[in-house]
Amino acid sequence: MFDKIGVVSDELVVLGGVEEMRAFAAHRPLGLVPTMGYLHEGHLSLIRRAREECATVVVSIFVNPLQFGPGEDFERYPRDPERDAALAKVAGADALFMPEVAALYPEGFATEVRVRGVEDILEGTARPGHFAGVATVLAKLLNIVVPERMYMGQKDAQQAVLVGRMIRDLNFPVRLVVCPTVREPDGLAMSSRNAYLDAEERAAAAAISRALFAARDTGSVDPDALEEAVREALVSEPLVVLEYVSANDAATLGPVKPKTGEVLLSLAAHVGKTRLIDNVVIKR
Numbered sequence: 001m002f003d004k005i006g007v008v009s010d011e012l013v014v015l016g017g018v019e020e021m022r023a024f025a026a027h028r029p030l031g032l033v034p035t036m037g038y039l040h041e042g043h044l045s046l047i048r049r050a051r052e053e054c055a056t057v058v059v060s061i062f063v064n065p066l067q068f069g070p071g072e073d074f075e076r077y078p079r080d081p082e083r084d085a086a087l088a089k090v091a092g093a094d095a096l097f098m099p100e101v102a103a104l105y106p107e108g109f110a111t112e113v114r115v116r117g118v119e120d121i122l123e124g125t126a127r128p129g130h131f132a133g134v135a136t137v138l139a140k141l142l143n144i145v146v147p148e149r150m151y152m153g154q155k156d157a158q159q160a161v162l163v164g165r166m167i168r169d170l171n172f173p174v175r176l177v178v179c180p181t182v183r184e185p186d187g188l189a190m191s192s193r194n195a196y197l198d199a200e201e202r203a204a205a206a207a208i209s210r211a212l213f214a215a216r217d218t219g220s221v222d223p224d225a226l227e228e229a230v231r232e233a234l235v236s237e238p239l240v241v242l243e244y245v246s247a248n249d250a251a252t253l254g255p256v257k258p259k260t261g262e263v264l265l266s267l268a269a270h271v272g273k274t275r276l277i278d279n280v281v282i283k284r
Ligand code: AMP
Pocket: 034, 035, 036, 037, 041, 042, 043, 045, 046, 151, 152, 153, 154, 155, 156, 179, 180, 181, 182, 183, 189, 190, 191, 192
């Protein structure tokens, strides 16, 4: 691997060690696309955007144990590193950073990054500790790779707000680029977890985005009306069990402002054993 450092070739460089990654990151300007792997078109859209904007594109693949709660799907999270490497290369990645858990969290690791007020609402209520895990691993990746730009998806809207706040609060010298949600033809937001769905669940899951679009298309920006429109639209799909739906100010995730700002309408729902999230942004 090391003989490749200093040359950005046609080949995809696969890096596992932190020091190896740091050395490769001498190629600049650099765009980082952090993922948990099992890549789909959503991830690839981020990689392509990074390819357009940066001389060097690094994709990290790390299923981060810190952001999974007890009883969640850490162990069975889908993994296919060889397919990921092929897809990432075609989309324009120069290097894959695929550290082992012990490389990022060696014995004695004790530090946590918390973004108070953002980590403890919406997804944070449902998944305690999740966002501390996200913020901590991203702080580490930013310190290791020091990218000029980092690319993330609007699919995980709260994550994007949280990471934006962390970047600002901790002065990471990076620009966060948030890219639109990529959807299947029937509207289902692409997600590695869609692989868990059987055929019947997969068909039913399209109701999630339909409900969000229906609420958006009412033209209302009233939070109660938007949330109610989603609930009502999902009543007719018994396989989709809504966990929460919430309208928030899209920039801060605080309460919807009466007159200004975009509205984020976000939800989590269970389809069989699979938990899915989705959202739409409503402009005034
Ligand atoms: P994950 O591998 O699920 O941690 O996702 C890695 C990155 O890809 C995150 O920034 C996600 O927001 C983004 N992402 C995941 N799914 C989509 C999608 N359907 N459209 C756009 N971005 C996505």
